[in-house]
Amino acid sequence: MARQERLYIVTYDIADPKRGRRVFRVMEGYGRWLQLSxxxxxxxxxxxxxxxxxxxxxxxxxxxHVLILDIxxxxxxxxxxxxxxxxxEVAPRQAVVI
Incomplete structure (x- = not known):
């Protein structure tokens, strides 16, 4: 059975810069950074x-506030x-190793 991947756009508004940096680091492990948040x-x-x-x-x-949009x-x-x-540039499909 093939892995069913879905495309998501995740955007966030974090009030504290320190928390914002932590959220950014989390997101780097799950997707491609497009713009700011x-x-x-x-x-x-x-x-x-x-x-x-x-x-x-x-x-x-x-x-x-975090929004996860299921495309x-x-x-x-x-x-x-x-x-x-x-x-x-559209994000290419590639494996992400964590």
């Missing part, structure tokens, strides 16, 4: 759950992005 991630259900648990440990719910099955998605300003 935005990551593109291809995740199995298990890795998506692990990501949410790791983020919940790092944030302060009364001050911080759909990764193999069926070819993100079309309109980019103003600097050039945007």
């Amino acid at each position: 935005v990551f593109q991630c291809r995740l199995t259900a298990r890795r998506r759950g692990a990501l949410a648990m790791r983020l919940e440990r790092e944030i302060k719910p009364s001050e911080d 759909g099955p990764a193999e069926d998605i070819d993100p079309r992005v309109e980019s103003l300003g600097k050039r945007f």
